[in-house]
Amino acid sequence: MADDSCPMCDExxxxxxxxxxxxxxxxxxxxxxxxxxxxxxxELIVKARRHCESMAELTAAEAAALGPVLQAAVAAIERxxxxxxxxxxxxxxxxxxxxxxxxxxxxxxxAGHVFSDVYRRGRSLLRQWGLARNPSPADRATVxxxxxxxxxxxxxxx
Numbered sequence: 001m002a003d004d005s006c007p008m009c010d011e012x013x014x015x016x017x018x019x020x021x022x023x024x025x026x027x028x029x030x031x032x033x034x035x036x037x038x039x040x041x042x043e044l045i046v047k048a049r050r051h052c053e054s055m056a057e058l059t060a061a062e063a064a065a066l067g068p069v070l071q072a073a074v075a076a077i078e079r080x081x082x083x084x085x086x087x088x089x090x091x092x093x094x095x096x097x098x099x100x101x102x103x104x105x106x107x108x109x110x111a112g113h114v115f116s117d118v119y120r121r122g123r124s125l126l127r128q129w130g131l132a133r134n135p136s137p138a139d140r141a142t143v144x145x146x147x148x149x150x151x152x153x154x155x156x157x158x
Contacts, residue, residue, distance in 0.1 A: 006097050008045075011047065012049055018032040018035045018045075019140035020144020021141075024072070026065055028050070028065045029047065029048060030046070030049055032044065032047075033140045034101070040104075041143035042080065042081035043101070043103055045100065047098070048062065048099065050062070057098070068155075068156055072152035076152055077147065080147050083107070088101070088103075
């Protein structure tokens with residue numbers, strides 16, 4: 001059952017449209033850009049269609065579908081954005097709807113978990129304060145269209 005105060009459920013219901021729209025709908029999982037204004041093109045979220053808060057709550061079908069969706073999403077990011085690394089993380093503290101962040105570490109981001117996290121946070125603050133440019137929704141929509149065209153999604157649909 002969806003939570004009326006859950007922003008992920010709002011996205012699943014179409015109340016919030018991420019830049020470029022849904023990239024792939026795998027039935028149990030939806031892939032789209034992160035809707036935040038301070039994120040870069042290619043920073044995606046793979047979110048459960050159904051509101052659940054833990055991996056332990058997944059049905060067998062939801063769990064079986066997750067790995068192939070994450071694999072296809074990371075492969076699409078690697079082909080379109082071409083980062084040296086794609087981080088996949090799930091925290092679920094602020095937004096308690098099971099989701100995975102796919103974060104490409106581009107050439108401009110320093111390698112290493114701590115350095116990359118500090119750099120990302122600093123970049124986000126500079127963007128919030130207007131001292132650095134935010135990627136436009138159009139920038140992210142363009143990348144969403146390129147990601148959507150990747151052939152890895154069709155293998156999931158067959």
